[in-house]
Amino acid sequence: MDQLPSHEPDAAPAPAAQGPFPSPGTDREWWRHAVVYQIYPRSFADSDGDGIGDLPGILSRVPYLADLGVDAVWLSPFYPSALADGGYDVDDHRNVDPRLGTLDDVDALVAALGEHGIRLVIDIVPNHSSNRHVWFQEALASPPGSAARDRYIFRDGKGVDGAEPPADWASGFGGLMWERVPDGQWYLHCHAAEQPDLNWDNPEVHDDFVSTLRFWADRGVAGFRIDVAHLLAKDLSDPLPSDAEMARMPPGVHPLIDRDEVHEIYARWRTVFDEYDPPLTAVGEAWVEPERRSRYASRTGLGQAFNFDLLTANWSAPEFREVIDRNLRQAAETGSSSTWVLSNHDVVRHATRYGLPQGTPGCSQEGKEWLRTHGASPVLDRELGVRRARAATLLLLALPGSTYLYQGEELGLHEVPDLPEDARQDPTYLRTGGADPGRDGCRVPLPWTASGPAFGFSDGGAHLPQPSWFGASSVESQEGDDDSTLALYRRALSTRRNVRAGEDLRWRAARDEVLHIERAGGWHCLTTFEATAELPPGRVLLSSAPLAHEERMVPPNTTVWTLERP
Incomplete structure (x- = not known):
């Protein structure tokens, strides 16, 4: 079939990842293309009715995770904590909050997930402890x-x-x-007062965290997500600069952020990771300039670093393509693989972002303003947001690299903006007197059933109140509905596993506001933003929205996968 008109010719294939990593596809390299599901433990499933999610609750939902088809689970902090910052204020980095379970429960979860071929990745919080430590x-x-x-x-x-x-x-x-x-x-304390920063110039701090890494690895944990990986190394030589002076300092010179010495810490960690077979994985949460992200993802460092660029991008084909190109190029340069993220526990859910004017980025002032109005202004187009979110997810799952999903996005969940003031828990809200609306709206406990106490999350309520509309988005409401977002995620992850091959990507010619990529073996992914486009060649494998049977056209805000081979 003829290609659609374009302002540019077919691009050459994006370079395959080079460097010292072994070739993709081996068990040692599972992380290169994994789909990782983030669980915020206190909001996933509650087994004992106290309104707080726990490890036995997660254990009870392992069949759900297996049916979803994920390769790994990333568990946000489950350590003893006063919850001054949702568990990121850690009292003991080598124990479990008794409200959430025991070390035996961690062992049971590793084993249960492993029976389904799912690995466990856990959060490590090395920049600070709690003030109760x-x-x-x-x-x-x-x-x-x-x-x-x-x-x-x-x-x-x-x-x-x-x-x-x-x-x-x-x-x-x-x-x-x-x-x-x-x-x-x-x-x-770079964060809340209850989170004093550790001194990484002290060898005792280094040694203790190496012990922590080995402690969890010896229990069967496959890897780690490193919280604020860019903050550990600091230079507090006198005289200290003012806040205004510090704001003008470039990366590498700033006394607190993204200092070059931080990579000496991760080089030591890498020697620990490589003691295990297969080697432990790690991904850094590093909010740094894109050109400096690659050092965190190096083979001598953590191996991967989060690409958060789509969290700040509008719903726009040129913006998405620029982000994709840049991150695939960086992955090729480091020999790592990229990490694709649309939502997590710190940002407005992407189904909501894409339903606000121009797909308001979740980290933008516009997004925060919407939260400050408790969702009243601007008006959220809920249906459009979910449609775009489904399209964006299929696009990401078609890209080389690993994809990180946040609990509830497979249900098409929206942000909960209108939480009562006395229910809010986020220190960013509490410490700013509400000037910063905080992150509680994406941390509301999941709905498992269409009705009943806490929509099946717990028999005794939920630690953050759930809105009435959660029932229609629940797992129970979507089970058996072939058009549901849950069904789409399950089909997408299954199909991806069957058609994924290599780490190549070729851009195909496409109209403005349309992205068309081709992967090895004739796998095509076409995403329409604010345009229509003709179907790619081959048979349709999956579409994020219904396609008209009598036409070979893809409507706006839709992603379709096709396959040319039989």
Whole structure:
């Protein structure tokens, strides 16, 4: 069939990944093309009726995960915590919050997932501990200059009697980055005051986290997601710059963010990862400039780094193509594979983003403004948002690399913007007096049933209130419906496994606001944004929206997969 008109010729195939990694397709390289499902434990499934999700609840839903067809589960923090930051304030990095279960439950989950060929990846939080951690309590009980305080970042204050903080640095969670302790010193916390930053210039901190990595690997964990991987290394030499001066500092020079020395930490971790067979995997949460992301994904470092670029992209073919091209190029340069993400526990769900004007990015001021109005303005087009979300997901699943899914997106769940003030838990909301709307809206517990207590999440309610419309989006409501979003995800993951081959990609000519890629073996993926397009060659494998049988046209906001080979 003839190709559609285009303003550019067919592009050459994107380069296949080169470098020191073994060739794709072996068991040691499962992560290169994996579909990883993120579970936020406290909001997935509750087994004991206390309103908080737990490990036995996850264990009870392993058949659901197997039916979905994921390759791995990424478990957000399940460690002992006061929940000052949703579990990212960790009291003990080598234990389980008793409200969520026990170490035996972790072992049981590893085994149950493994029976279905699903690996377990867990969150590691190395930048900080909680203020209840035994180390921090020892630091508070010890004098300034002590070895206990040197595990963290303590400084004397400025001004009369040291009553002013060492610097005027603002925390991203609201307020200052410095908190004063009773003896007058101040400690650094890039996040909430309950999350004191660890001092990675201290060898004891290095050694302890190596022990943590081995502790979990020896229990069968396959890999780690590294929280704020770009923050560990710091330079707090005097004089400290002001907040305004720091904002103008380039990467590598900034005293807190993306310093080159951080890669020495991960080089040591890599030697630990490679002691295991297969080697442990790791993916860094590194909110850094795209050109600096590749060092986190290097073979001598973590191996992968999250590509968050689509979280800040509009629903636009040129923007999506630019993101795809750039990240495939970086993956080829490092020998890693890219990571595709549309939603996670920190951003507005993509079904909602794509239903706001121009597909409002989840990290934008526009997205936050919508949350601040409790979803009243601008008006959300819920149907359009889900349609675009389905199309975007199929596009990502057709790309070389691994794809990370966030719990509930397979149900087409929208953000919950109108949570009551007294129910909110996110420190970004609490510490800013509501100026930052926070992240609670994407962390509302999942609906499993169409009705009943907490829509099947728990027999005793939910720690964040669920809206009435959750029932229609529940697993029970979508089971048996071939047109549901859940059914689409299940078919897509199954089909992807059958047709995926290699790491090549060729851009095919297409109209404006249309993307058309071809993979090895004649697998075509065509996505229409604000346009229509003719079907690619071959038989239709899957479509994110209904296609007219009498026409070979793909309507707007749709992705279709076709296959030329029998």
